Structure formats: structure tokens, C-alpha cells
Amino acid sequence: MPALTTPFTADGGIDHPALIANIERLIDAxxxxxxxxxxxxxxxxxxxxxxxxxxxxxxxxxxxxxxKIVGAAAITAVEVIELAGxxxxxGCDGILVTPPYFAHLTxxxxxxxxxxxxxxxxxxxxxxNIPGNAGNALKPKLVERLATLEKVVAIKESSGDWANxxxxxxxxxxQIRVFCGPSSTIxxxxxxxxxxxxxxxxxxxxxxxxxxxxxxxAGKIDEAWALQKFGVELTDMFTRSGRTLYPxxxxxxxxxxxxxxxxxxxxxxxxxxSALVEFxxxxxxxxxxxxPIA
Numbered sequence: 001m002p003a004l005t006t007p008f009t010a011d012g013g014i015d016h017p018a019l020i021a022n023i024e025r026l027i028d029a030x031x032x033x034x035x036x037x038x039x040x041x042x043x044x045x046x047x048x049x050x051x052x053x054x055x056x057x058x059x060x061x062x063x064x065x066x067x068k069i070v071g072a073a074a075i076t077a078v079e080v081i082e083l084a085g086x087x088x089x090x091g092c093d094g095i096l097v098t099p100p101y102f103a104h105l106t107x108x109x110x111x112x113x114x115x116x117x118x119x120x121x122x123x124x125x126x127x128x129n130i131p132g133n134a135g136n137a138l139k140p141k142l143v144e145r146l147a148t149l150e151k152v153v154a155i156k157e158s159s160g161d162w163a164n165x166x167x168x169x170x171x172x173x174x175q176i177r178v179f180c181g182p183s184s185t186i187x188x189x190x191x192x193x194x195x196x197x198x199x200x201x202x203x204x205x206x207x208x209x210x211x212x213x214x215x216x217x218a219g220k221i222d223e224a225w226a227l228q229k230f231g232v233e234l235t236d237m238f239t240r241s242g243r244t245l246y247p248x249x250x251x252x253x254x255x256x257x258x259x260x261x262x263x264x265x266x267x268x269x270x271x272x273x274s275a276l277v278e279f280x281x282x283x284x285x286x287x288x289x290x291x292p293i294a
Contacts, residue, residue: 037072100134129157148175237283
């Protein structure tokens with residue numbers, strides 16, 4: 001399930017036609033669901049009204065064709081519950097929720113946040129562990145506590161730390177589903193270890209990230225590892241030389257003619273000038289080197 005970008009219009013609004021075009025493209029490519037309004041979707045820059053509008057657009061375009069798990073992260077449980085109500089009304093299937101961010105919290109404080117969310121929502125909850133962005137971690141032992149909450153059905157484990165991912169998987173896989181976040185870097189070992197699926201931003205720009213799951217399920221181990229190696233190198237390209245992931249993702253989408261790119265919203269800045277030209281050349285050279293799956 002790809003983490004969707006949020007495309008913006010020239011005047012700064014949400015570009016719903018581009019969002020729809022990207023969703024339809026990804027489902028046609030084999031994705032089983034989408035996740036808008038997450039980190040890749042620049043959720044921190046969106047107003048509640050914009051988030052709600054994206055929920056509705058996503059649900060309307062997909063109907064029952066694919067899963068619609070929408071970001072509903074907020075610092076307070078009251079805000080998460082409010083967003084969850086709108087997601088439910090729009091017809092979404094679940095919400096993706098980080099721990100509260102900015103304020104550094106104890107495990108007990110994080111647990112109480114999710115306990116309040118659990119009591120106040122009707123939709124299934126997918127926990128989202130991305131401590132590098134949220135500032136608070138869902139540690140394996142904490143996830144074991146959270147997995148006992150009624151509405152918690154899954155976790156997107158995006159710490160990027162293999163040991164943390166593995167401990168989480170082994171600790172809760174008999175209770176909730178465990179999805180690998182950075183599948184471009186650890187998707188194959190996560191699948192071999194028994195994860196339930198992959199969630200990543202790279203399907204926005206690279207179909208190989210979509211092919212990774214069915215390739216391994218078909219027993220094509222060598223081909224899956226080849227995709228993994230390519231994904232690791234692609235991730236490095238998007239994050240080296242002063243580049244950051246989300247502006248690079250949108251720049252790549254624009255360069256490849258994929259809908260859903262465009263400029264990120266401030267405080268992020270679009271790639272430009274010689275840095276953009278260099279990135280585009282590297283991307284062209286790199287994608288041309290990818291070998292097709294046999």
C-alpha cells in the first residue's frame with residue numbers, strides 16, 4: 001500500500017484531479033490499497049478541512065476496490081478522534097496514527113493517548129512508528145501493550161531499525177498485522193521474517209517497489225533480492241547530497257511524468273536549479289540500469 005503524496009495546485013490548494021490520477025495509476029499497477037495524509041502526504045502542513053477533503057476524494061475514487069487507510073495523526077487524542085469521525089463518514093477503512101509528536105513522552109503517556117483514541121473511534125487503528133519524524137517511539141514492549149486495545153489492528157513499523165522491526169514482529173504478529181515501512185531498504189528480509197505487507201513512498205516513482213511482494217510470494221528469491229538492492233540504492237540517491245525524501249519524490253514524479261508530484265508545501269522547498277538537473281540525470285541513468293524481472 002503506497003504512502004501517497006499530496007499534490008498542490010499553483011495557488012496552494014489540494015490538486016484533487018492529480019491525486020485521483022495517482023491513486024488510479026497505483027491501483028492499476030497492483031497496489032491493494034493506499035495511504036494518504038501520512039508523512040509522504042505532508043500531513044503536518046494540511047488543515048483539518050484539507051485532510052477531510054482528501055479522505056472523501058480517496059474513498060469516492062476507490063469505493064470497495066482497495067483499502068483506504070488514512071492518516072489521522074495529531075498531538076491530542078481529541079483531534080485524532082475528530083479526524084477519525086470524518087474518515088468514517090467519508091467511507092474510509094481505517095486510520096494511521098503516530099504517537100503524539102514534539103512533546104517527549106513516556107511509554108505510559110503514549111499508551112494513554114492511544115487508549116483514549118481507542119475508546120473514541122469506530123474505525124480500525126493502524127499504529128505508525130516513525131520515531132525519526134514523530135520524536136516518540138513505539139518500542140516493541142509498548143506495541144505489545146497497545147496491541148491489546150480493541151481497535152488496534154496493525155502497525156506500520158517505519159523505524160528503519162531492523163532489530164526493532166524484528167522484535168516488534170515477533171512480539172505482536174499473533175495479535176495484529178505488522179507492515180514494513182521502509183520496504184525499499186528492508187522489505188525482502190521483512191517478508192521472509194513473516195510481515196503482513198509493505199507500506200512505502202517509493203511506489204509513487206518506482207514500480208519495482210510494488211513488484212517486490214508478488215515476486216517473493218512467487219518464490220523468485222533472486223529476483224526479489226535484486227529489487228531490494230535496487231531499492232536500497234534508489235533510497236540512497238533520494239537522500240544524499242543534501243536531498244530530502246519528500247521533495248525528491250515529488251521532483252522524480254514530475255520528471256517521470258507521473259501525476260501527484262509538484263512542489264511540496266512550505267517549509268519544505270522544491271528542488272531547483274543545478275541540484276534538480278543533477279538529480280534528474282542521476283535518476284535517468286539509474287532507472288535505465290534496472291533489469292526487468294524474468
